[in-house]
Amino acid sequence: MAIQKKTLTIVLAFFAIYVIWGSTYLLNKIAVSELPPFKLASIRFVIAAILIFIIAKILKINISITKEQLKNTAIAGFLFLTFGNGVVVWALKFVDSGFAALEISAQPLVVLILMRIIQGKKISTMAYIGVVLGFIGIYLLVSQKELVSQEGQIIGMIMIFACMISWGYGSLFVGKANLPSNYFVNTGYQMLTGGIMLFIVSMILGETWTLPSTWNTDVQWSMLGLILFGSIIAFSAFNFLLKEVSPEKVATNTYVNPIIALILGWWVLNETITLQSIIAAIVLLTGVYFINTNRVIKPRGIGR
Template identity: 75%
Template sequence: MSQPKSKLLIVLAFFSIYVIWGSTYLLNKIAVMELPPFMLASIRFTVAGILIFGIAKTMGISIKITKKQLLNTMVAGFLFLTFGNGVVVWALKYVDSGFAALEISAQPLVILILMRILQGKKIQPMSLIGVALGIVGIYLLVSQKQIIAQENSILGMIMIFACMLSWAYGSLFVGKADLPNNYFINTGYQMFTGGIMLFIASLAFGERWSTPNVWSLDVQISMVLLIVFGSIVAFTSFNYLLKAVSPEKVATSTYVNPIVALFLGWYFLDEAITVQSVLAAVILLTGVYFINTKKKLVLFSRFNRKQV
């Protein structure tokens, strides 16, 4: 049986993926300047998964799942965390945290296109406008000379886009897959398996590991916040919302994430906010609004009642 939907839980979950996830760009940027990216992400998710299992044990919640559910959580863990997050953390070595958040704000556009390709769902005229605006916004964002001139910045942009594809497909996969009914346990398995795969990736790339006692205080604090809030709280909320509402609605977190990330990156890391970046943000977020709005163009609504 599926768990009942609670309006309060949905509101709190949206706040979590809106604001908390917006701050993780800053936290990851701080940590990745000192730690290898796959090591950072591996520790974050593996520890979060273990903590979730420990909390479940003390609460008397069973962590038993079927083999099929284990396989599905591993697939989701790879799409969301091993590749979808681990590579973003790697890319943050070469691009600003606010820039990464802005690029990822095009996530609803990618989900919409994948839903059209993989599920055959037609695109509303309003959403078509959103797609067009999204393309323009992305172009304005990535075409800035001061950003392109940075070493490996183009590679970072490309890899972030690949992560967006991974997250988009993962969102559609999770919406249909047989996963543990308990969202907390579901998160735990995705975190743990995703963290183990990141550990393997870290070894494969020859990263040098270190213990927390040699990290700076800023990195230690960032890691704790990433594990507790960015991983356990926000990702549990994310998995809950993917079952409680549609993937397109979950993707609206991209309205707020870039604004939070831009402000925090500017305030704490002195990251530049260019006029072109602001213009790109306005166009991108307007496009996201058009993609997710339930309103229809009057001219087409009479003829497109069955479109989604």
């Protein structure tokens, strides 16, 4: 009975990192249709951080950290959330949610290249093939005339790629930085500091702040989903799976998330899925597969 219960928990956890994380692109797209992007991201992460700390207290988890750990979580919070997520949410004002998810699926490629440049890591033949396929897939994705002709589409694609570099560098940074040993606490501080910096950016840009009661019902539900499901439940499931199954199995969310995002964007928002996008997805995700079969790059980006 205990084995069956654990198996069910693992299945539900995979559902969370596959479907919930895949749906966050749609939820962000809906929310950013009414809310300013940095305000949206700030509210999401600050509230999620507060809820995480409340849960930690209930579970009697020690949330105290050192000054160095606070500084490092703030740096990670900026790389992953303030820039890495805030700018993606901004880009969703111009880019389809499924398109954004597909472009972001190339993140392991970016991480591998940064490891080669910054850490001098050697790249195997399989990984080289993955890099080539990845670049071909990205080219097929971003070279579509019907997309490039849309207003703001090019700058949106460029900024999403900049966010991927930020996430990639953040992944390398957290691998060596002195951070809280408890992953739950570490996430809470990253979300809190990242959310506060997003609030500062929002104030500097003069974004308009309104009460949740004035938001459209769809936006209210989207924000609730981002906070509870995207930031807390899915990430907790991700953390659980890293302890219970092999990392390469957890990394399969890299392939599933963009497919979920594409389908939901097409189904809910009537976003266009072109034949070239489908071909680009196959080539790009094949490249990511080649990269991950050589050296598993754990999916990062706690701010999905």
